[in-house]
Amino acid sequence: MTELSRRNFIKSSTAFAGFAVVVSNTPALLAAEQSSHSGIGTCMRFGEDGLPVLCVPTPDMGQGMMTTAAQIIAEELDLDLSAVSVEFLPFVGVINDDGIAQDGELVQGAGGSHSTMDLWPALRKTSAYVRALFIEAASQKWGVPATRLSTAGGFVIDQKANEKISFGELAELAQTVTVDKKAAQPKSISSFRVVGKDAKNVAARDIVTGKPVFASDVSVPGMLHAAIRRCPHLNGTIVSYDSTKIEMMPGVRAVVKMDQFLEDDQTFRVIADGVAVVADTYWQARQAADALEIKWNGDISKDDSTDLILKKCNALLKDGEFKQVQKRGDIETAFKAASQTIDVTYTHPSWAHACIEPHNCIADVKTDSAEIWVGHQTMAAPANIAKKFAGIDAAKVTGHFYRMGTGFGRKYVQDFVAEAVVLSKRMKAPVKVTWSREDEMEQDYPNHMGAYRVRAAIDSKGDLSGWHIKTALDTGRDWVARDFPAHTLENTLGEFAKVPNHISHGAWRGPSHNSGAWVVQSALNEAAHAAGRDPLEFLVALYNKTGTVKAPNWPNMDIDFRRHAALLEKVATEAGYGKKMPTGWGQGIAVHYTFVSACAHVVDLEMIGDNNYRVHKVTSAIDCGLAVNPLGVRAQVESGIMDGLCTAKYGNFVFENGVPTTNNFDSYLKMRIDEAPAVVDIHIMDFGDTDPRGTGEISLPPLIPALTNAIFAASGKRVRKLPISENL
Amino acid sequence: MIKLSINGTERSFEGDEEMPLLWHLREEAGLTGTKFGCGIGQCGACTVHVDGEAIRSCSVPMASLNGAAITTIEGLADGDNLHPVQEAWIEEDVPQCGYCQAGQIMATVAFLKDTPNPTDEDINNGITNICRCGTYYRIRKAIKRAAENMQTA
Ligand code: FES
Ligand code: FES
Numbered sequence: 001m002t003e004l005s006r007r008n009f010i011k012s013s014t015a016f017a018g019f020a021v022v023v024s025n026t027p028a029l030l031a032a033e034q035s036s037h038s039g040i041g042t043c044m045r046f047g048e049d050g051l052p053v054l055c056v057p058t059p060d061m062g063q064g065m066m067t068t069a070a071q072i073i074a075e076e077l078d079l080d081l082s083a084v085s086v087e088f089l090p091f092v093g094v095i096n097d098d099g100i101a102q103d104g105e106l107v108q109g110a111g112g113s114h115s116t117m118d119l120w121p122a123l124r125k126t127s128a129y130v131r132a133l134f135i136e137a138a139s140q141k142w143g144v145p146a147t148r149l150s151t152a153g154g155f156v157i158d159q160k161a162n163e164k165i166s167f168g169e170l171a172e173l174a175q176t177v178t179v180d181k182k183a184a185q186p187k188s189i190s191s192f193r194v195v196g197k198d199a200k201n202v203a204a205r206d207i208v209t210g211k212p213v214f215a216s217d218v219s220v221p222g223m224l225h226a227a228i229r230r231c232p233h234l235n236g237t238i239v240s241y242d243s244t245k246i247e248m249m250p251g252v253r254a255v256v257k258m259d260q261f262l263e264d265d266q267t268f269r270v271i272a273d274g275v276a277v278v279a280d281t282y283w284q285a286r287q288a289a290d291a292l293e294i295k296w297n298g299d300i301s302k303d304d305s306t307d308l309i310l311k312k313c314n315a316l317l318k319d320g321e322f323k324q325v326q327k328r329g330d331i332e333t334a335f336k337a338a339s340q341t342i343d344v345t346y347t348h349p350s351w352a353h354a355c356i357e358p359h360n361c362i363a364d365v366k367t368d369s370a371e372i373w374v375g376h377q378t379m380a381a382p383a384n385i386a387k388k389f390a391g392i393d394a395a396k397v398t399g400h401f402y403r404m405g406t407g408f409g410r411k412y413v414q415d416f417v418a419e420a421v422v423l424s425k426r427m428k429a430p431v432k433v434t435w436s437r438e439d440e441m442e443q444d445y446p447n448h449m450g451a452y453r454v455r456a457a458i459d460s461k462g463d464l465s466g467w468h469i470k471t472a473l474d475t476g477r478d479w480v481a482r483d484f485p486a487h488t489l490e491n492t493l494g495e496f497a498k499v500p501n502h503i504s505h506g507a508w509r510g511p512s513h514n515s516g517a518w519v520v521q522s523a524l525n526e527a528a529h530a531a532g533r534d535p536l537e538f539l540v541a542l543y544n545k546t547g548t549v550k551a552p553n554w555p556n557m558d559i560d561f562r563r564h565a566a567l568l569e570k571v572a573t574e575a576g577y578g579k580k581m582p583t584g585w586g587q588g589i590a591v592h593y594t595f596v597s598a599c600a601h602v603v604d605l606e607m608i609g610d611n612n613y614r615v616h617k618v619t620s621a622i623d624c625g626l627a628v629n630p631l632g633v634r635a636q637v638e639s640g641i642m643d644g645l646c647t648a649k650y651g652n653f654v655f656e657n658g659v660p661t662t663n664n665f666d667s668y669l670k671m672r673i674d675e676a677p678a679v680v681d682i683h684i685m686d687f688g689d690t691d692p693r694g695t696g697e698i699s700l701p702p703l704i705p706a707l708t709n710a711i712f713a714a715s716g717k718r719v720r721k722l723p724i725s726e727n728l
Numbered sequence: 729m730i731k732l733s734i735n736g737t738e739r740s741f742e743g744d745e746e747m748p749l750l751w752h753l754r755e756e757a758g759l760t761g762t763k764f765g766c767g768i769g770q771c772g773a774c775t776v777h778v779d780g781e782a783i784r785s786c787s788v789p790m791a792s793l794n795g796a797a798i799t800t801i802e803g804l805a806d807g808d809n810l811h812p813v814q815e816a817w818i819e820e821d822v823p824q825c826g827y828c829q830a831g832q833i834m835a836t837v838a839f840l841k842d843t844p845n846p847t848d849e850d851i852n853n854g855i856t857n858i859c860r861c862g863t864y865y866r867i868r869k870a871i872k873r874a875a876e877n878m879q880t881a
Contacts, residue, residue: 062825062861200821207826208814208833210761210801217760250744283744283751356765356773356827356860405763405827406860437766631821635866639824642862665770665858674852676864 042089043073043127050168052079052154055089057108057123058115059377060203061407062639063696064632065115067202069123071628075194076127076186077167078151086202088401091379101383101394108379111412111507112555112595113694116628120692124186130174132184134167137174141165146183189626189690198631203403215375215402216360216434223362223430224253226423227285230272232442233298234502234658235262237273241294249291251284252277256426258419269504270414272443276423282434301502301658306349306449309655312499313451313472317345322470325478326486326494326552331457334466334491338457340530346454346519348722350474351447351508352653352660352668357405358440363420364430369396370421371430375404377412385417390425409507413445441663445506446653447514448475450499454523457491462531464524464542466491473498475505479553480516485524485542487552488561502658509643510594510697512553514704517592518648518722521705525590526718535709536572536589540565543591555595563687564591567600567621570683575602575619582606586714592702596693597624599637601706607714611728615645615707617679622698625689633695634682640699641680646671648704652723669725732796734759735803745791750774752790753800761801761830765858772857775831776800782838801830804837813837816874824861832857836871845875 047053054073060066070086073079093103103109107118131151138156139146142163150157155164167174189196206213231237243255260273275292279285316322335341362373363386370392372382376399383397404411416433424431435443450473457466467489471481473496481494508514528538546561568591571577577587584607591600604617618641627633650669654662662668708719711728721727730741734757741752748767753759753776762785765773769787776785777799804811810818813836823829832855839854840846846854851871859867 060825064824200818201823201826203826204818204821204823205810207823207829208801208810208817209805210759210830212760214760214763214827216764281751281755283747283755287744354860356771356825356858358764404825406825434764437768635821635824635863638865639862642859642864646862664768665766666768670771670858670860671862671864672858673855673864673867676862676868678848678865678868680865 043123043130044077046168046171047085050166052077052084052167054079054084054086056086057089057092057106058119059088059110059375059379059401059404061110061375061377061404061411063110063115064201064629064635065110066403067199067632068116068628069119070202071194071199072120072123073127075192076124077131078153080153081194081199081202083153090401091383091399093380095395099387099394101380103380110377110407111409113597113697116692116694117596125184128186129179129184132179133174133177134170136177136179136183137170138165140177141170141173195628196626196630199629200631213403214357214405215362215373216357216405218362218373218402220362220364220373220430223432224278224280224427225282225285226276226278226419226431226433227282227289227436228258228274228276228419228433228439229289229292229294230258230274230439230443231296231298232659233296234301234304234655235269236296236298236300236658238275239295239297241275241292243275243292246277246288246291249284249288251280252288253280254278254427256423258422261418267502267504271418271422276419278423278427278431282432286436298658304501304503304655304658306655309474309499309501310347310349310449310451313474314345314347316472316497316499317451317453317470320472320497322495322497324493325496326482326492328487328489329491331466331468331491331493334457335455337459338465339460340458341455342523342526342530343453343455344523344526344720345451346522346720347451348449348515348518349651350449350503350653350655351647351651352441352444352662353408353410353446353506353508354668354670355406355408355410355440358435358437359411359416360432360434361417361420362430362432363417363424365390365392365421365424368392371398371400372417372420373400373402374417375402375411376417377404377407377409381414382417385414386421389418389421408509409511410445412507415443437665438663441653441668442660444653444660445504447508448473448477448505450474452480452519454519456523456527458527458531462533464489464527468493470495471497474501474503477512479512480519482552483516484520488546488549503655510701513592513594513697513701517590517701518704518708521590521592521702522708522720525705525709525712534578536568536577539589539591540568543568557596559593563623564593564598564600567591567598567623567685570621570685571600571602571619574621574681574683575604575617577602584714586710586712588706588708588710588713590702590705590709594698594701597622597695597698599623599640599699599702601641601699601703603703603706603710605707605710605714610715613711613714615675615677617681618677618703619681620699621683621685622695623685623687624695624698625691625693627684628692630684633684636695637682637699638680640697641703642671642676644700644703645675645707648707648722649724652726730790730794732793732798734798735800741790743790746789749776749785749788749790749793749798753785759800759802763827763830765828770858771828771831772835773828773831775834775857777834777838780838780841782835801834804833811837812877813840813874816870816877820866820870820873822863822866822870824863828857828859832859832867836874840871840875840878844879846871
């Protein structure tokens with residue numbers, strides 16, 4: 001069993017504290033004893049063998065941050081990635097005046113495809129600073145000028161004297177020297193040898209040999225296991241339960257009522273009303289929990305059915321009240337002058353995260369301190385959750401972080417950590433909470449569902465001249481009503497309405513963009529056809545004309561839409577877009593920016609009968625600024641392609657009378673290798689950027705419209721309702 | 729009492745015989761490389777070998793395993809020498825989050841025993857594990873690379 005003993009942790013943290021550096025834009029070496037909760041971490045420490053261990057400050061859920069961050073550190077320290085080990089840094093943020101743990105200059109979280117961008121400056125500067133310390137230490141030791149020394153492979157080298165000394169041997173001295181800020185400048189891009197080159201997943205060997213790298217693999221001494229029955233009705237409650245029978249079952253230690261905890265004005269579920277069974281093993285806890293008879297009251301959400309909510313969304317589009325969230329020029333003028341118009345409605349259901357590793361967390365809550373073992377997208381969160389749910393001072397909470405078996409925005413939320421904290425406090429012992437697959441789906445914070453009506457005007461030249469979009473969703477997300485082309489054309493109107501319900505929504509890979517891109521890129525494709533123009537030529541002209549515009553939604557970056565045109569032209573050329581294809585084959589094209597980066601795809605597919613298809617090839621181009629790890633960028637594009645193909649075809653997370661009824665992989669279907677295209681051709685664009693941007697969420701949104709546009713090209717069928725498998 | 733061997737070590741088991749092998753591996757044998765993903769035989773994250781055949785350990789009760797020889801991901805390599813399928817997985821840089829990959833690798837090892845020279849169609853029919861990160865493109869390449877390496881070995 002993987003015992004992560006306290007003693008082991010202290011041993012490693014001593015070695016770690018031996019080299020404490022402020023990880024920030026203005027790095028400085030600080031005394032080791034200050035090293036908890038003061039914004040201090042390090043980019044490296046020495047293992048017991050004296051070899052460098054690179055310390056990655058952000059979580060990895062498959063998006064590759066462990067490798068990307070390690071590359072950035074290895075670059076500045078002149079280390080060889082294959083000769084070092086890599087681990088996660090603990091939370092090194094600060095506790096603010098209200099006692100809340102928060103990130104310092106270093107953002108220790110994964111969201112909005114921001115990790116690489118957030119880390120890039122601080123990690124480079126910190127690593128360059130540490131390298132300068134080693135050089136200065138060697139310079140003093142040898143009595144030679146620092147300027148003639150260099151570093152390679154974990155050594156400081158004096159070529160002239162033909163001498164070298166390892167970083168490990170210099171560690172003690174390096175902590176006593178001071179360096180000139182100028183000597184600690186990060187390298188210039190032209191001298192990169194690690195950044196910008198393909199790097200394989202640094203955790204690959206551990207993964208393929210089954211090493212315990214996930215939180216679910218961890219055990220701590222004296223740990224109990226909990227399985228929880230949570231109310232399956234949205235925000236429902238327990239009427240009664242009888243635990244007498246299960247209390248006698250093998251291994252059962254306690255049956256604990258879990259009290260519902262709602263946030264955000266009593267709507268957002270953090271802890272579901274339920275009953276926890278705590279036992280010696282998970283299997284025992286699960287068996288007893290499953291045997292428990294519980295009477296639920298789900299009246300509160302009995303109207304929350306997918307069918308009914310979507311019906312209400314569509315009814316709103318006809319004659320409901322809307323709020324204007326974008327208005328430019330006069331939309332009716334554009335329609336009066338139009339030579340062509342389209343008026344189309346798109347509908348999609350909810351999608352579940354289906355994180356492959358069901359949520360789990362170990363908490364050990366003591367009287368005035370706590371330890372937490374978890375994979376979480378926000379490293380500050382466990383401290384704040386222990387404070388909120390067990391009254392522990394956030395500064396007294398130690399978090400141990402692990403790889404996540406995917407996150408997709410779901411592992412950003414408090415619930416699974418809060419449950420472990422509540423139960424550990426109650427049991428006065430370490431408690432591990434493990435969710436079943438059914439738990440993970442039934443208690444998901446899903447993507448939104450809804451309907452969108454787009455009216456577009458095309459002028460006598462065949463150009464898009466008006467855009468009127470109305471969105472009726474089950475959330476307050478008005479992104480698509482505000483964004484491109486609603487914020488760029490001369491005459492536009494973006495309107496928004498919400499159908500009330502009891503679903504607690506969450507961030508799902510590319511929130512809002514994920515389905516919004518499908519709506520916009522489908523409607524633009526329909527508009528191009530209405531104008532009698534080729535969609536590629538129509539889009540390229542539109543984007544080139546648009547130029548650079550500040551995004552109306554977070555993170556409000558300036559978007560140069562001419563790059564969208566370049567991406568489209570690249571994928572079109574590489575895919576041979578427009579080439580002659582056999583009957584029943586078709587190509588679809590689309591482009592979209594999500595938060596910070598943009599991606600275009602061409603999908604090549606072949607119809608199988610009238611209601612099915614096979615995707616043969618996807619050609620992609622991504623603009624993500626400087627690609628720190630091209631191999632990793634391609635992995636993320638591939639991931640978005642597969643997730644997009646899967647979600648568009650099968651994604652249908654169904655609510656019936658307030659109960660999610662698609663609660664495992666037999667009802668919430670996932671694509672397997674047989675439907676994955678055998679050819680994926682990805683191009684990383686170089687527009688000369690010197691800083692990296694994100695990749696994790698970028699490729700999925702444009703994939704779905706590229707797919708449905710390809711279905712139209714192949715079959716003449718316009719997909720206006722998802723999932724495709726149920727609507728073609 | 730159930731007697732079985734796991735990665736070459738003889739073990740005996742006297743607990744709840746209805747318990748699936750998965751939980752014996754994870755909770756009692758300390759072998760956490762085998763993963764829980766669905767519990768209903770759908771995802772393949774829990775794939776191990778029983779007498780050389782790939783099975784989904786979440787759906788196999790301990791009662792059926794008397795005398796069985798089990799191999800898990802931890803028992804696949806020969807010391808520091810990785811199995812060619814593990815090598816190919818690293819070479820093709822398959823793992824993203826990595827959670828499904830023990831199951832993918834165990835499924836592939838058994839698959840290649842029966843189908844040493846697989847076509848795309850063979851792979852489509854023979855490998856049915858879910859990868860939520862969508863590493864399918866690289867899995868396909870890694871399967872072919874492993875097949876090639878095993879033939880020339
Ligand atoms: S956990 Fe066994 S098949 Fe999914
Ligand atoms: S690598 Fe993440 S689920 Fe397959």
